[in-house]
Amino acid sequence: DVVMTQPPLSLPVTLGQPASISCRSSQSLVHSDANTYLNWIQQRPGQSPRRLIYKVSNRDSGVPDRFSGSGSGTNFTLKISRVESEDVGVYYCVQGSHWPITFGQGTRLEIK
C-alpha cells in the first residue's frame, strides 16, 4: 500500500497568517491515465470529512480561494493564505491513484 506521510501532526498558526501542510507519498501518484489523484480533506471538530481539493490543485465548489493545492509526483502541499478561525480542524491528504486509497495521518491546525 502507498504510505502517505504528513508532517507536522500539529500546526499552530496565528489568525491572518499563512499555513502550509505537506504530504509525501511512498511512490509516485501519477496514474496510468496521466492524472494525479491526490486530494485534501478537511475535518472540522465534530463534523464529517469534507473534500477541499482534488487532483492536486482543483478547489471544490464553495471552498474559499485562500485554500490552494500544489505539487507533483510524491510531494504535495496544501496552503492557506490567511488562516481564519473556521479553518481549525484536521487536514488529511488522500491518494486515489493506487488501490487501496490511503490517507496521511492528518495535520491538526490550531490557532496560536
Add this chain to the structure above:
Amino acid sequence: EVQLVESGGGLVQPGGSLRLSCAASGFTFSNFAMHWVRQAPGRGLEYVSVISSNGDNTYYANSVKGRFTISRDNSKNTLYLQMGSLRGDDTAVYYCARGRTTPAWGQGTLVTVSS
C-alpha cells in the same frame, strides 16, 4: 450533487455481526469503485475495503480480512459492508466514499463493539 448516506450502525457485542449500507445518489453509481473508510474515536481516517464498479474485484485491509465482506447492488445504488467476528478495535464511525477523488462524505454510521 453527489450524496452518500450511511446506515446500519449500532451497539454490538464482541463476536457479533452487523451490516452497513451506503445509499448513493447524484451520480451513476455503477460507473465508480466504492470504498469503506473508518475513523476510530480520536483517530485518523483508515481504509477498510474497496469494491470495483461491477463488483468483480474487492480488497480489504489486513485488519478486517476474513471478517468483513464488501458488496454492492448497482440496481439499488447501494454499497454494503457485512461485518462479522467484531472486536473492540472495530469501534469507529464508518464512512463510504467514491472512486479516486472521494468527492463527498456522508455523516457516517457509528459502530460500537462492547459487552
